[in-house]
Amino acid sequence: MSRTTRWIGVAAAAALTAAGLAPIGSYGASALGAPAGVPAAAAPTAKAQLTGRVMVKFSPKVTTPAARAQRIAVADASVDADLEVAGQASAGVTIVEGASPAEAAFAAAVIRKQADVAYASPERLYQITAPAEYLGGTNMGSTGSGVDAAGAHSKTTGTGVTVAVLDTGQVANHEALASQTAAGYDFASVNDHDGTAGRDADPAEPVMESGATCDNGKTPRQSWHGTHVAGSVAAVAPGAKIVPVRVGGHCGIGGQDLMDGILWASGISVAGAPTNANPAQVINMSLGHVGGCDPYEQDIINQARSRNVAIVAAAGNDNSSALHSPGACNGVINVAAVTPTGAKASFSNYGSKVDVSAPGTNIVSAVGPSTSSFAPMQGTSMAAPHVAGIAALVRAAYPALTPDQVESSIISSAKPFGGPCTGCGSGVANAPASLTAAENGGNGTVVSSISPLAGKTSGGDTVTLTGLGLDKTTEVWFGSAKAKMSSRSATSVVVKAPKGPAGAAAVRIVTPTTTATSSYIYAVVPAVKKYAPKTLSPDGGELTITGVGFNADAKVTFNGTAVTVKSASDTAIVVTAPANTTTTKATVSVVVTANELPSKASKFTYAVPKPKLKTTVKTLDPAGADVSFTGNDLDKIAKVSVNGTELAADKWAYIGADKSLTVKVPTLAFKAKPVAQIVATTKWGAPTNRISLKYLVPKTALKAPKAALTPEGGDAVFTGTNLDQITVVKVGGTELVKGTGWTVSDGKDSLTVKIPAQSTTTKAVPVQVVTPYIELKPVNVKIAVPKVKR
Numbered sequence: 001m002s003r004t005t006r007w008i009g010v011a012a013a014a015a016l017t018a019a020g021l022a023p024i025g026s027y028g029a030s031a032l033g034a035p036a037g038v039p040a041a042a043a044p045t046a047k048a049q050l051t052g053r054v055m056v057k058f059s060p061k062v063t064t065p066a067a068r069a070q071r072i073a074v075a076d077a078s079v080d081a082d083l084e085v086a087g088q089a090s091a092g093v094t095i096v097e098g099a100s101p102a103e104a105a106f107a108a109a110v111i112r113k114q115a116d117v118a119y120a121s122p123e124r125l126y127q128i129t130a131p132a133e134y135l136g137g138t139n140m141g142s143t144g145s146g147v148d149a150a151g152a153h154s155k156t157t158g159t160g161v162t163v164a165v166l167d168t169g170q171v172a173n174h175e176a177l178a179s180q181t182a183a184g185y186d187f188a189s190v191n192d193h194d195g196t197a198g199r200d201a202d203p204a205e206p207v208m209e210s211g212a213t214c215d216n217g218k219t220p221r222q223s224w225h226g227t228h229v230a231g232s233v234a235a236v237a238p239g240a241k242i243v244p245v246r247v248g249g250h251c252g253i254g255g256q257d258l259m260d261g262i263l264w265a266s267g268i269s270v271a272g273a274p275t276n277a278n279p280a281q282v283i284n285m286s287l288g289h290v291g292g293c294d295p296y297e298q299d300i301i302n303q304a305r306s307r308n309v310a311i312v313a314a315a316g317n318d319n320s321s322a323l324h325s326p327g328a329c330n331g332v333i334n335v336a337a338v339t340p341t342g343a344k345a346s347f348s349n350y351g352s353k354v355d356v357s358a359p360g361t362n363i364v365s366a367v368g369p370s371t372s373s374f375a376p377m378q379g380t381s382m383a384a385p386h387v388a389g390i391a392a393l394v395r396a397a398y399p400a401l402t403p404d405q406v407e408s409s410i411i412s413s414a415k416p417f418g419g420p421c422t423g424c425g426s427g428v429a430n431a432p433a434s435l436t437a438a439e440n441g442g443n444g445t446v447v448s449s450i451s452p453l454a455g456k457t458s459g460g461d462t463v464t465l466t467g468l469g470l471d472k473t474t475e476v477w478f479g480s481a482k483a484k485m486s487s488r489s490a491t492s493v494v495v496k497a498p499k500g501p502a503g504a505a506a507v508r509i510v511t512p513t514t515t516a517t518s519s520y521i522y523a524v525v526p527a528v529k530k531y532a533p534k535t536l537s538p539d540g541g542e543l544t545i546t547g548v549g550f551n552a553d554a555k556v557t558f559n560g561t562a563v564t565v566k567s568a569s570d571t572a573i574v575v576t577a578p579a580n581t582t583t584t585k586a587t588v589s590v591v592v593t594a595n596e597l598p599s600k601a602s603k604f605t606y607a608v609p610k611p612k613l614k615t616t617v618k619t620l621d622p623a624g625a626d627v628s629f630t631g632n633d634l635d636k637i638a639k640v641s642v643n644g645t646e647l648a649a650d651k652w653a654y655i656g657a658d659k660s661l662t663v664k665v666p667t668l669a670f671k672a673k674p675v676a677q678i679v680a681t682t683k684w685g686a687p688t689n690r691i692s693l694k695y696l697v698p699k700t701a702l703k704a705p706k707a708a709l710t711p712e713g714g715d716a717v718f719t720g721t722n723l724d725q726i727t728v729v730k731v732g733g734t735e736l737v738k739g740t741g742w743t744v745s746d747g748k749d750s751l752t753v754k755i756p757a758q759s760t761t762t763k764a765v766p767v768q769v770v771t772p773y774i775e776l777k778p779v780n781v782k783i784a785v786p787k788v789k790r
Contacts, residue, residue, distance in 0.1 A: 049125035049289065050104045051254055053086070054096040055296040059116040068094050075111045083107060090260050090270045091303055093296060095123075119295035123255035124325075126248065126287045128168060128225045128381060147358055147386050149236040149393075152431035158237030158392040160399070164265035164280035165233060165385070166258065167226030167287065169205030170244035176231045176366035176374070177242055182278040184244035187261045187270075189254060199272065203246040207369055214251035221250045224367035228377050229286045229385045231365030236389025236431065239396065243278050253287055258326075259300045262311075266304040281395045282406075284388035285313040285326055286381030293329035305331050310395065310406040312388040314380035321351035321423060328353045333391070333407050334425070337361065337383040342418020342428055348380055350423030356411050357424040358386035390431045398438045405438070412469050413437035413446075437468050445469035445511050447518040452596035454521035459499035465509060465518060466492045472511035478520055479505040523595035524549035528602035535607045537636060538586070538684060540577040545592065547571065547599070554594040558604075580606040583684045608684040609633035613661070613691050620676055622668040622695045622773055627678070629661040629691070638683035642666060642676050668695045668773050697773045698722045702751065704767070708782035711758045716767065716781045718751040728770035729753055758783050 062068055069085050076083040076098070083098040099107040104122035111120035162182065169186065170177065184203035208222045230242050247253050247261040264270045267279030283304065293301075301311060315336045316324030327334035334353055337345040337360020344350065345360050360383035362376040387410060394406050401409070413434050414427030437446050447467040455461035463483070465476070471490045476483040481498035488494070493509065500522040507518040526549035536543060545556065554568045556575050564576040573592065580586050585608065589601040611633040620627075640652040640663055651664040665676050674695035680688040702720040709716060728735055729742040731753060736742050742753045755765055766778035 049127070049252065050101040051123045051125050052097070052099050052101045052104050053123040053256070054083075054099065054104060054108045054111060054120055055089070055123050055255060055259075055294075056094045056096055056108075056111055056120045057092055057118040057296065057299065058094065059118055062116050071114045071117065072096055072111065075107070075114055078110045079103065079107050081107060083111075089256050090263050091268070091300060093256075093259065093299075095256060096120075119299070121294040121296050124289040124291075124294065124297075126253035126255070126258055126289050128223070128250065128253075128287050147236065147390060147429050147431050149386075149389065149431045152390075152393050152435055153238070155432075155435055156393050156397045157239030158389070158396045159239035161237070161239075161282065161392040161396045162241040162243055162278045162280045163233050163237065163282045163284060163388055163392050164243045164245050164261075165226060165230045165388075166245045166247050166261045166265065166283060166285045167229050168223075168249050169203050169226045169246035170230050170242075171224065171227045171366065171368040171371060171373075172202075172204040174227060174231075174366045174368075174371045174373075177227070177234055178371075180234050180238070180240065180242045181230075182241045182243050184246070185261075185264060185273055185276070186246040187257045187264065187273070188246050188248045189257055201274065203244040205246070205368060206249070208250070218251075223250060223377075224369075224373075224375075225250070225286070225377075225381065228363075228365045228367055228375075229284065229381055231367075231374075232363060232382060232385035233284060233389045233392070235365065236386055237392035237396075240282075240389070240392040241278055243276070243280055247287075255294075255296065258285075258287075259296065262300050262304050266307040266309045268303060268307065279307065280309055281399075282388050282391045283309055283311045284385050285311070286379075286384045288314060288316055288324045288327055290316070290318070290322060290324060292323045293325045297326050298329050301326060301329050301331055305403050308403060310391045310403040312384050312391060314384040315354050316349040317347040317379050317381075318349055319347055320349050322349070323351070323353060324349050331403060331407075333387055333410060335380060335384040335387045335429075336421075336424045337378070337380045338417065338421060338424065338428055339419070342416075342421070344417075344419070344421040344424050345378070345380075345383075347378075348383075348424070350421075352423070354423055354425045355407070356387060356414050356426050356429050357417070357421060358383040358429045387429050390429055390434050393431055394434050394438045397435055401438060409438040410434045433468075445472060445509065445516045447507070447509055447516045450507065450518045450520060454523045454595035454597055455497045456525050456597060457500060457502050457522045459497050461497045462486075462494065463497050463520065464492055464494050465507070467509075467516065469511070470509065473509050474512065475508075475510040477506075477508040477510070521595045523551075523597055525597050526550055526554070526592045526594045526599035528590060528592055528599055531604055535605045536577055537609050537633075538580045538582050538606050540579045540606075542566070543575050543577040543604075545573045545575065545590070547573075547592065549594055549597070549599070550592060551594045554592055557591045557593075558588045560589075560591075577604075582606055582608065583686075584608055608686050609636045609682060610686055611637060611680065611682065611688045613678070613680060613688050615691060615693075617693060619696045620665055620668075620693045622674070622697050624665050624667040627663050627665050627693065629663065629678075629680075630659070631661070631688070633682070634659060634661045634680075636682045636684075637661060637680045637688070640678065640680045642678055643672075644677075665693065668697065670773060671775065672773075674773070695773075698725050698771075700725045700769070700771050700774070700776060702767075702769055702776055702779050704779040704781055708784035709755055709758075709765075710786055711760045711762065711783055713755040713757040716753045716755050718753065718767070718779065719749060720751065722748070722771075723751050724748040725771040726751065726769045727772060730768045730770075731755060732765055733768075753781075755781055760785050 081099040081103050086095040086097040089095050108120040108122045186200050186203045205226050245261045245265050247257045260270045265280045312333045313327035315327050315334050334355045336354045336357040337348040338357045339361050361378040363382040364376045367373045367375045411426045415430045447465050449466050451464050470493045473493050476495045483495035486494045505520045507520050509516040527547050529547040532544045566574045586606045587603050590604050592599040612631045613629045615629045617627050640647045674697045676693045678691045700722040723744050762783045764780035768778040769776050
């Protein structure tokens with residue numbers, strides 16, 4: 001697999017993680033190129049760690065090195081240590097050395113008592129705040145605990161914003177970060193272990209050299225912490241620049257190094273370092289020490305914030321409510337960690353100084369040593385860059401916001417926790433919600449919706465405004481009229497709309513500090529006047545509704561169910577009426593809603609059509625015929641019957657061109673009544689009127705010969721009418737063969753029947769004829785024995 005292809009897959013996983021969606025599969029450190037066998041980090045000790053140095057800031061009266069040294073010398077007399085000024089640090093801070101880590105706190109207390117000392121604090125040794133790295137298991141990303149970064153990317157990806165990541169450095173040219181990385185700097189001077197003594201221009205996260213040890217004799221861990229943190233920022237804000245600022249390693253981070261890193265990242269000059277060409281608008285610090293905010297920390301943070309920088313820090317991983325700084329400093333967004341279910345992560349700190357939470361368990365992001373390595377980590381270190389990324393999105397979308405407004409946007413819009421998380425801040429940070437809150441200056445008082453959107457000009461409608469920070473609402477105005485407020489909460493305000501003129505009205509939600517806005521429409525209540533056509537068949541179809549108070553966005557319901565609106569204007573709406581299951585007649589309730597105002601229910605009727613057949617045909621040939629019918633709604637006919645027998649589908653047809661119905665009337669059945677009674681039925685089972693057509697059957701009459709035949713038989717000649725219709729001749733019940741037994745004359749007016757010999761006692765022989773349609777009564781031929789003359 002190519003490096004590019006591989007990064008696409010892992011970048012997608014990281015983006016999904018940031019967005020709150022679980023990536024497919026699980027990434028272990030070895031499988032992704034991270035060094036195998038890296039030990040898990042132990043949870044940091046709750047005991048504060050000091051370097052032994054003291055950070056001192058004198059009042060503006062103390063201007064010379066000699067004056068500073070003189071005051072330290074006075075303090076030195078009271079301390080069992082050789083205190084001396086080591087040099088002038090950035091931002092007017094003096095570094096005092098000579099005390100051991102155990103003596104530093106006492107030395108600072110003595111120095112604070114000297115005249116013209118603004119503050120004196122022991123320099124802290126900060127630790128990166130990840131309790132364990134390279135963990136296996138399920139990747140972070142359930143909907144309940146994600147920040148939904150992807151949901152904000154349609155509005156901004158952070159382009160134009162720079163995020164400084166103050167950490168252990170960043171793997172150079174890592175494929176997850178290369179396109180976003182800007183020039184950084186290495187301020188690490190305490191336990192550097194990067195192969196280059198002191199500070200330098202290379203912020204790359206180093207591979208720990210063989211045999212390296214910390215000042216306390218322990219072996220430094222290799223975790224790629226800074227690279228991982230930067231990768232999370234990049235996943236949430238893929239358009240932002242990342243400036244890596246290396247402030248230390250895994251033996252710890254010195255207070256002066258961190259202080260200078262904050263100043264330089266903010267665009268403030270630091271002696272010995274080049275000018276930062278990419279000053280940050282957001283700083284992330286996934287590091288800290290146990291304890292409250294020291295004066296020098298707050299001093300530096302205040303200076304950074306004066307440069308309009310939003311600052312994010314990790315809350316710590318001691319599962320404690322004890323303070324952890326710089327997260328506990330004023331003006332810092334202090335971030336706790338939650339699990340995939342949105343509950344507190346087991347290791348996460350909590351308490352009154354925590355502002356908000358973010359995903360922090362098993363987060364997949366970039367690591368070393370290669371530029372294509374990725375692995376999961378967990379900790380509040382992983383939660384903080386999610387929030388830093390959101391801060392970058394907010395700053396990109398609303399660059400005029402102050403750091404306080406950025407912080408408020410994120411905190412006030414946080415989503416509810418998915419499980420127990422007491423002391424975890426306002427909720428789980430959410431990128432789209434933060435952008436919504438930022439729309440109104442970041443104070444969290446935002447109206448996201450108003451329902452209904454419109455009401456009648458006479459007022460009195462109950463209107464609910466939903467959004468953020470609405471519990472601060474003191475007044476609600478509709479145009480120039482004040483609304484009566486009936487209830488309010490953090491997310492909603494319910495009022496009664498006052499009277500107002502027709503048209504749009506600006507709605508203002510007033511709080512003690514700001515005004516949020518929305519809009520409302522006063523409109524004529526819709527009213528339905530008539531329908532065209534007046535009724536529809538159960539098939540439904542196009543229906544035009546006319547009335548007043550409509551608009552182009554009008555909606556229509558039939559019995560509460562929305563129907564398709566094909567077009568709408570102020571006075572007419574064309575809809576597609578749905579089908580109805582009635583087989584007779586049904587009435588539905590129609591409501592038109594326009595400008596969020598519903599009309600009174602109007603009744604519309606579905607009626608089953610009753611077609612009426614008409615024809616000019618009066619009689620039928622007994623052989624059958626095609627008969628054409630006209631009438632209404634003939635296209636609704638589903639079957640046709642003649643004399644109670646349903647015709648096959650190919651025996652009738654609706655002719656759309658002339659809206660007629662053609663029926664093939666069958667041949668008159670033998671001995672049947674010579675009438676065709678035609679009835680059609682609609683698909684809803686309703687019959688049409690009955691049409692009766694008479695078959696014109698030729699009348700056959702047969703007259704017996706007057707002369708009698710002798711018993712020997714012979715030809716009996718019958719006369720009559722329509723004798724050509726005869727198909728069968730029977731003599732005494734026996735059928736004769738046509739041609740040899742009987743014939744019809746060419747004139748069709750005589751029938752010759754060969755009478756077979758009879759007994760001498762026979763007086764008459766019955767002859768019966770049959771036509772295709774009737775059977776005539778028998779006619780007797782006389783039989784007589786000739787008389788012999790004597």
